[in-house]
Amino acid sequence: MEKRLRWHSSLAKLTFWSFVFLGLIFIFFFLSPSSSSLPSDPSRRSLRTYSWGGPAWEKRVRSSAKVRARNGISVLVTGAAGFVGTHVSAALKRRGDGVVGLDNFNDYYDPSLKRARQALLERTGVFIVEGDINDSELLRKLFEVVAFTHVMHLAAQAGVRLQLCGLLRVQCMDSIQRYPFPREIGRISLPVSMPPPRRLAKRLPILIIIYMAFRLLGCGSLPFMDHGEDLIWRISFSPKDILKGKSIRIFEAPNHGTVARDFTYIDDIVKGCVAALDTAEKSTGSGGKKKGPAQLRVFNLGNTSPVPVTDLVSILERLLKVKAKRTMMKMPRNGDVQFTHANISLAQRELGYKPTTDLQTGLKKFVRWYIKYYSAGEKSAQ
Structure with missing residues (x-):
C-alpha cells in the first residue's frame, strides 16, 4: 500500500513538471519574435544605417565617375x-579615369584615418559612397546611375577564411550579373582548399581577375605585406607601442x-x-547571361x-631612435606560416610588374608620415 502511494505521488510530480515544461515551450514559441524577422547575418544589421539616393547624391556619383582621359575607364572601387x-x-583619378568609391567605414581599425582618406580623395574629385557591399539595393542603384566599365574589389578584412567567405557571398556579384559591363577585378587569399581557377571560371558569368598581394603589411587583408605612407599596422605590435616603451610580441617558429x-x-x-585593370579582356557575360567561360588570372x-620580422623591428628601432622591448612568442597554429614568398613571374610577364622599393626606404617614408599624422592628431585633441 505504501509503495502504491509513493508511486502515485511520483507520477503526480512527473505530470506536474511535464505540464510546466510544455507550458514554457508554448509561451516561448508564441511570444518570441519570428526568426525570419531577425537578420541572420550580422553584417546586414548595419545596412539600414546608411543614407543614400536622391538627385543630389546621384549627381555626385555621376560627377565622380566622369571619364576625363581620352581612353579612360569608369571604375567602382570597393x-x-x-x-x-x-x-x-x-592613381586612377590622376590619369583621368572615372572613379566612385564604396566603403562602410567600419571600426575594424581607426575610423578617423578612413575619414582622413575620404577627405583626401574628395579633394581629388573622388566621391566615396558610404554603404555596405552586401546591400544589393545600393549596388543595383549604383549600376543604374553609372555604367561602370570595371570594378576594383578591395573591400576586405584580415583573415584568409573571412576574405574567402566575404568575396563569395558579396552581393556585388548579383548586381554585376544584371548589367552588361566588361570587367571586374578582385582579390582573394587562396587557402589550400580553394577550388581550382578553371572551375571558378566555369561557374562565374562575369570576368574576374583574382590577384594576391603577399601579406600587405598595413592593408591587413592579404597574406603578404605592404608598407608605405598612410599605413595601417596589422602585425602583433605598432610603432606606437615601441615609442611608448610597451613590450611588443614577436612570433617565432618552432625551435626558435x-x-x-x-x-x-x-x-x-x-x-x-592598375595593370590588371588595363590588361583585362572583355566579359563573357551580358545582361546577366553567360556566353562562355570567364577569363580568370591569378597574380x-x-x-x-x-x-x-626581427629585421623589421631593428629597422624601426633605428628610424624611431627607440629600443624596442621584445617578447618572443611561439607562432600560433591558426593557419599562419613561417615564411611568405611571392612568385611574381606571371605578373612580370603579363602585367610588366616589377617592385622597386625596398623595405628600408619604404619604412623610412612610413615613419615620417606616422609621426607627422599622429603628432598632429594628439595636438588637435589637446
Whole structure:
C-alpha cells in the first residue's frame, strides 16, 4: 500500500513538471519574435544605417565617375577608404579615369584615418559612397546611375577564411550579373582548399581577375605585406607601442626558428592593380547571361625577398631612435606560416610588374608620415 502511494505521488510530480515544461515551450514559441524577422547575418544589421539616393547624391556619383582621359575607364572601387583602396583610387583619378568609391567605414581599425582618406580623395574629385557591399539595393542603384566599365574589389578584412567567405557571398556579384559591363577585378587569399581557377571560371558569368598581394603589411587583408605612407599596422605590435616603451610580441617558429614576411611597398602594389585593370579582356557575360567561360588570372603582387620580422623591428628601432622591448612568442597554429614568398613571374610577364622599393626606404617614408599624422592628431585633441 505504501509503495502504491509513493508511486502515485511520483507520477503526480512527473505530470506536474511535464505540464510546466510544455507550458514554457508554448509561451516561448508564441511570444518570441519570428526568426525570419531577425537578420541572420550580422553584417546586414548595419545596412539600414546608411543614407543614400536622391538627385543630389546621384549627381555626385555621376560627377565622380566622369571619364576625363581620352581612353579612360569608369571604375567602382570597393573598400575605397582602405589603405590600398585609397591609393588605387587616387592613381586612377590622376590619369583621368572615372572613379566612385564604396566603403562602410567600419571600426575594424581607426575610423578617423578612413575619414582622413575620404577627405583626401574628395579633394581629388573622388566621391566615396558610404554603404555596405552586401546591400544589393545600393549596388543595383549604383549600376543604374553609372555604367561602370570595371570594378576594383578591395573591400576586405584580415583573415584568409573571412576574405574567402566575404568575396563569395558579396552581393556585388548579383548586381554585376544584371548589367552588361566588361570587367571586374578582385582579390582573394587562396587557402589550400580553394577550388581550382578553371572551375571558378566555369561557374562565374562575369570576368574576374583574382590577384594576391603577399601579406600587405598595413592593408591587413592579404597574406603578404605592404608598407608605405598612410599605413595601417596589422602585425602583433605598432610603432606606437615601441615609442611608448610597451613590450611588443614577436612570433617565432618552432625551435626558435625565424618568421619572415615578403614586404611590398604600396606604390608597387598600386601599379600591379592598375595593370590588371588595363590588361583585362572583355566579359563573357551580358545582361546577366553567360556566353562562355570567364577569363580568370591569378597574380601574386608582392616582393621576392622575405625579410625576418626581427629585421623589421631593428629597422624601426633605428628610424624611431627607440629600443624596442621584445617578447618572443611561439607562432600560433591558426593557419599562419613561417615564411611568405611571392612568385611574381606571371605578373612580370603579363602585367610588366616589377617592385622597386625596398623595405628600408619604404619604412623610412612610413615613419615620417606616422609621426607627422599622429603628432598632429594628439595636438588637435589637446
